[in-house]
Amino acid sequence: MDKITHNHDEQQRRLLQEYIFNLEDVQEQAEELSAAHEKLKQSQEMLRAVVDSTTHGLCLLRNNIFTWCNEAFLDILGWRKEEVIGKAIDLIHPHFVEDAKSGIIFGTSPKTMREHNLLHKDGHCVPCLVSGRILQLDNPASYILSITDFSRRKQMEQELRRHSERLEEIVKERTAKLLIANEHLHEEINERKWTEKALRESEEKYRTILQSIKEGYFELDLSGNIIFFNEAACRSSQYSTEEIMGMHYQRYCTTESVMKISKMLREISSPEKPEKRIDFEIICKNGKIIIVEASVTVLLDQVGEPAGLRFVTRDVTERKKAQEEREKLIRELREALASVKILSGLLPICSCCKKIRNDEGYWEQIESYIRDRSDADFTHGICPECRKKLYPNI
Amino acid sequence: MKIRKILIVDDEQIILSYLEKKFTKLDYSVYLAGDGEEAVKQAFLNNPDIILLDIKLPKLNGIDVCKKLKADERTKNIPILILSARAQASEIKIGIAAGADKYLCKPMSFPDILSEIRAYDNK
Numbered sequence: 395m396d397k398i399t400h401n402h403d404e405q406q407r408r409l410l411q412e413y414i415f416n417l418e419d420v421q422e423q424a425e426e427l428s429a430a431h432e433k434l435k436q437s438q439e440m441l442r443a444v445v446d447s448t449t450h451g452l453c454l455l456r457n458n459i460f461t462w463c464n465e466a467f468l469d470i471l472g473w474r475k476e477e478v479i480g481k482a483i484d485l486i487h488p489h490f491v492e493d494a495k496s497g498i499i500f501g502t503s504p505k506t507m508r509e510h511n512l513l514h515k516d517g518h519c520v521p522c523l524v525s526g527r528i529l530q531l532d533n534p535a536s537y538i539l540s541i542t543d544f545s546r547r548k549q550m551e552q553e554l555r556r557h558s559e560r561l562e563e564i565v566k567e568r569t570a571k572l573l574i575a576n577e578h579l580h581e582e583i584n585e586r587k588w589t590e591k592a593l594r595e596s597e598e599k600y601r602t603i604l605q606s607i608k609e610g611y612f613e614l615d616l617s618g619n620i621i622f623f624n625e626a627a628c629r630s631s632q633y634s635t636e637e638i639m640g641m642h643y644q645r646y647c648t649t650e651s652v653m654k655i656s657k658m659l660r661e662i663s664s665p666e667k668p669e670k671r672i673d674f675e676i677i678c679k680n681g682k683i684i685i686v687e688a689s690v691t692v693l694l695d696q697v698g699e700p701a702g703l704r705f706v707t708r709d710v711t712e713r714k715k716a717q718e719e720r721e722k723l724i725r726e727l728r729e730a731l732a733s734v735k736i737l738s739g740l741l742p743i744c745s746c747c748k749k750i751r752n753d754e755g756y757w758e759q760i761e762s763y764i765r766d767r768s769d770a771d772f773t774h775g776i777c778p779e780c781r782k783k784l785y786p787n788i
Numbered sequence: 789m790k791i792r793k794i795l796i797v798d799d800e801q802i803i804l805s806y807l808e809k810k811f812t813k814l815d816y817s818v819y820l821a822g823d824g825e826e827a828v829k830q831a832f833l834n835n836p837d838i839i840l841l842d843i844k845l846p847k848l849n850g851i852d853v854c855k856k857l858k859a860d861e862r863t864k865n866i867p868i869l870i871l872s873a874r875a876q877a878s879e880i881k882i883g884i885a886a887g888a889d890k891y892l893c894k895p896m897s898f899p900d901i902l903s904e905i906r907a908y909d910n911k
Contacts, residue, residue: 400876404844407873408800410895415806418898 451522451541454529458483461536470522470543472515486512512541521545610686610707613693618643618659621702630686630709632679648675648683655703662692662700673710684711790909793817795836797827797853798871799845807840810898824848828856831863838908840901843872843883851886858887867908871896 445452451467453460460478468475471486478485487510511519523542604611610627612620620641628635631646644652651674658672673687686707695701741763742751749757761772781788794816796807804820811818819834821827823846831839839857843850850870857863867889872879875893883891892904 403875404873407875407894411873412800412802414895414897415803419806419809 449542451539451543453478453539453541454536455483455539456536460485467541470520470541471512477515488513507542509544510541521548608708610709611705612638612707613702613704614643614655614659615702616659616662616700618655627707630678630684630707631676637679646677648677651675658690658703662703673714684709685714686710789837791816791837791905793819793834793836793838794905795819795821795827795830795834795839797821797824797830797839797845797850798842799823800842803842807898807901810902814902822846824850824853827853831857831866832860835862836866838905839866839868840905841868841870841888843870843874843879851882854883854886854888867911869904871901 445464448464449466451464451470453463453467455461460481460483463475463478468478473485507523507525510522510524512522512524514520521544523544525540526537527540529536529538604624607624608626610624610630612623612627615621620638620643623635623638628638631638633641633646643655647655654672654674670691671687671689673685675683675685677683687710688708689706691704692700693702693704743749743760744751744757748760750760750763752758752763764770765772776784792815794811796804796811796818797820798804798807799822801822804822808818808820819830819836821830825847827839827841827845828848830836841850841853845853848856850872854868854870857866857868864887868887869890869892870883870888871892871894872883873894874880880891880893889908890904892901
């Protein structure tokens with residue numbers, strides 16, 4: 395009896411063990427199923443959220459009849475849900491079925507999108523990008539369509555195209571203008587180059603002339619400092635080029651000349667223009683004073699404002715000396731001439747009264763005429779012939 | 789050392805399958821034997837970290853398997869947990885005498901079995 399009970403207990407325990415394991419297994423499967431269900435639910439919610447929030451219109455079709463669509467689909471085409479569900483595809487696209495058959499809608503990839511004009515409820519066409527995908531798991535006649543309204547994008551594209559064309563025109567215009575401007579610029583540059591070259595040559599020429607002439611040449615700035623000079627200016631003053639550069643005119647001019655030049659410098663900016671020619675005296679390095687005759691012009695800066703004076707000088711010391719000597723001689727001669735009164739030449743005399751016609755054409759008594767033009771004077775008497783004639787009785 | 793390799797010995801296919809599935813899920817390496825001879829063979833071959841052994845087995849019963857393994861130098865240190873439907877004190881005594889480290893009586897839930905196995909971690 396004990397043995398039977400024992401075996402029965404063992405058997406019971408074995409069965410119970412199997413039952414427990416089975417139960418655990420089922421429980422585990424149930425938990426897994428529940429987890430999978432939860433996951434599916436979450437996934438479904440997520441999918442719904444995506445479908446509801448997307449701006450892409452989505453719809454499901456079975457045998458070309460709408461079975462489902464999202465809000466975006468209705469927004470794009472202006473329909474209400476109840477107006478779409480159960481209706482055929484030609485509600486939005488009369489030739490869609492043909493297009494689907496020809497494979498225009500269903501590309502090899504769902505990313506393949508085609509442009510279609512879909513019918514809006516109010517009758518106008520909405521340009522859309524459409525992609526389709528057959529739901530193979532379900533039925534070949536079932537497919538999902540995704541539509542994207544790109545009318546706004548199209549408008550923007552047109553706008554962009556217009557802007558782009560306008561931009562191109564502007565660029566063309568600007569390029570043309572730029573080319574012209576560039577040509578002008580080239581011409582100007584060439585002209586300027588030519589002018590500069592001519593200027594350089596001219597400057598060189600004048601520099602050479604300036605350095606080779608006998609006349610001294612120097613320029614003073616408004617303060618009276620020498621800012622430019624030629625070799626002749628150095629030679630005549632006997633100062634070296636280093637000494638003369640920047641030297642103030644008061645250092646090498648006599649007091650009288652300083653006054654003359656300072657007056658000219660003052661007059662530069664005044665309406666009264668300075669004299670064009672002056673004579674002044676230069677104190678040479680060795681102390682010798684030379685007289686120069688100068689031609690003076692106003693030195694202008696780049697904007698045409700007076701910047702100083704330019705002098706072209708000629709040493710006239712010798713000439714002045716000669717002139718002074720000549721004048722002295724003339725003066726002396728005049729004095730001598732004034733003291734010696736000699737009558738000479740033909741004198742028109744009246745053969746009757748003996749009056750003489752003077753330079754003014756008047757007839758003058760011979761006494762006064764001779765008295766005025768000589769040192770002789772008269773003492774009056776009567777000669778014997780006249781006495782006999784006038785006083786026969788005496 | 790953590791227990792990673794388990795040899796499960798039972799003549800009931802349902803039990804073997806279930807325990808294999810559960811332990812595999814927990815990343816254990818599981819070896820199965822449906823009779824006593826196979827159990828000894830697997831023990832020598834795979835050198836498991838622990839053995840879950842039923843007593844009522846074909847060819848060689850669990851007590852003999854236990855004795856044989858505990859007598860062999862290669863397997864004597866492997867902990868052997870007897871999991872049997874024989875739950876009488878005398879039977880438990882025989883099992884312990886044969887060298888089993890623990891005697892577990894059926895029915896047991898998997899969490900309980902797992903907890904017994906984990907008790908040998910780092911031993």
